[in-house]
Amino acid sequence: MDNFKDKLYQLEVTPPPDMWSKIEASLDDEKVIQLPGIRKRSTFLFYGITAAAAIVILLISGIFFSKDKKIQNVAQVQPVTQKQPLTPVINKDSIVQNQEILESIIKTKKNKNLIAAVTPRKEGGKKEYITIAGAEGQPVRISKKAATLIISADDEYPPKAKWDKQIDEWQQIMLDNTLSPTPTNLMDIMQKAANLE
Amino acid sequence: MNLKSNYIPSESDLIQGCINKDRLMQRQLYDTYSPKMYGVCLRYAGNENDANDILQEGFIKVYKNIGKFRSEGSFEGWIRRIFVNTAIEHYRKKVKMYNVTEAQENTIVDKELTALDTLATKDIMKIVDELSPGYKAVFNMHVIEGYSHKEIADILGITEGTSKSQLARAKGVLRNLIETRINKKNNDSITL
Numbered sequence: 001m002d003n004f005k006d007k008l009y010q011l012e013v014t015p016p017p018d019m020w021s022k023i024e025a026s027l028d029d030e031k032v033i034q035l036p037g038i039r040k041r042s043t044f045l046f047y048g049i050t051a052a053a054a055i056v057i058l059l060i061s062g063i064f065f066s067k068d069k070k071i072q073n074v075a076q077v078q079p080v081t082q083k084q085p086l087t088p089v090i091n092k093d094s095i096v097q098n099q100e101i102l103e104s105i106i107k108t109k110k111n112k113n114l115i116a117a118v119t120p121r122k123e124g125g126k127k128e129y130i131t132i133a134g135a136e137g138q139p140v141r142i143s144k145k146a147a148t149l150i151i152s153a154d155d156e157y158p159p160k161a162k163w164d165k166q167i168d169e170w171q172q173i174m175l176d177n178t179l180s181p182t183p184t185n186l187m188d189i190m191q192k193a194a195n196l197e
Numbered sequence: 198m199n200l201k202s203n204y205i206p207s208e209s210d211l212i213q214g215c216i217n218k219d220r221l222m223q224r225q226l227y228d229t230y231s232p233k234m235y236g237v238c239l240r241y242a243g244n245e246n247d248a249n250d251i252l253q254e255g256f257i258k259v260y261k262n263i264g265k266f267r268s269e270g271s272f273e274g275w276i277r278r279i280f281v282n283t284a285i286e287h288y289r290k291k292v293k294m295y296n297v298t299e300a301q302e303n304t305i306v307d308k309e310l311t312a313l314d315t316l317a318t319k320d321i322m323k324i325v326d327e328l329s330p331g332y333k334a335v336f337n338m339h340v341i342e343g344y345s346h347k348e349i350a351d352i353l354g355i356t357e358g359t360s361k362s363q364l365a366r367a368k369g370v371l372r373n374l375i376e377t378r379i380n381k382k383n384n385d386s387i388t389l
Contacts (some may be wrong), residue, residue, distance in 0.1 A: 003311070004310070004321050005340060005341055007321060008318070008321060009231075011237075011239070011318060013235045013236045013239055015232070015235040015249070015252055016233070016249060019231070019253065025226065026253065026257050027220075027257070030257075040235075062321075115217065160325070160332050
């Protein structure tokens, strides 16, 4: 005799006769819901949308990276074009410019004191400096104003009073400065003052 | 594919036919397994109407998911599992689980249920039908189908402890029902 577990496990009961027709009807309903045409269309739509999205992404990324490359190229080229050929040109230009400025100051018939004030600054607000040879031949950068004063001194211009005033100002600056003047620069000043007199 | 009246397709043909949505093969599958599966449905359902609903729903699931069958176990076992799960889903809302203590669980001995062996299947079914849906589900799954308490807990969304306690209570109720039935039978035989 089978035990009750086997009896229940192997229990077989014939289902109602109309059961299959109900199941069949349910299966037909499933087919109606999943029409093959709709399925194909939805599949086509899905792949179409996916492909379109992929193309758009590729285009955008292509544009983005090409821009990025251009910027990189510019960044790579610029230093080369500036550094190599321009360095000597700048030096040459600055020497020529020096000469031109000095000549324009010397030759001008205008009040030489006004030249520096009137001469407009370069774009970017930077002063134009000129380089002259110092007492021992060393290069010294001076402003236009200082150049004007030096040239004027040679031409006995401006008047002595102007120079006195300027030296008084320098002395005052030195007195106000916490740094004590060294014997060397004090002697330079004395020498300069003697020369002027 | 045309089926002759005496043609019995192999299991693999049956499966492939159902994957291809061959209606004749679907019918063949129904004819082969519906009596057994209806038995499963009746064990879990409280009445014939519910059993019919479970049977219909279960076969629709089988046809829909038959492509997922990987031939790792028996095909009948795979189908049976679908029907058990369908029955459980059907009754999930009705089932209420209450924990009992371990002491209660251990007082019930399987030996007392062996009295069921002496009864006819119809009578056993009547006794099992008297269990509440929750007890019946756990009893059927563990004792008849052989699910572990962990599996039952996963399927029913309860803890293993609750599954054990439900089984203990189910066995307790069954013991009382068996005693009552046997006593009644004895009394009837004495009277006769």
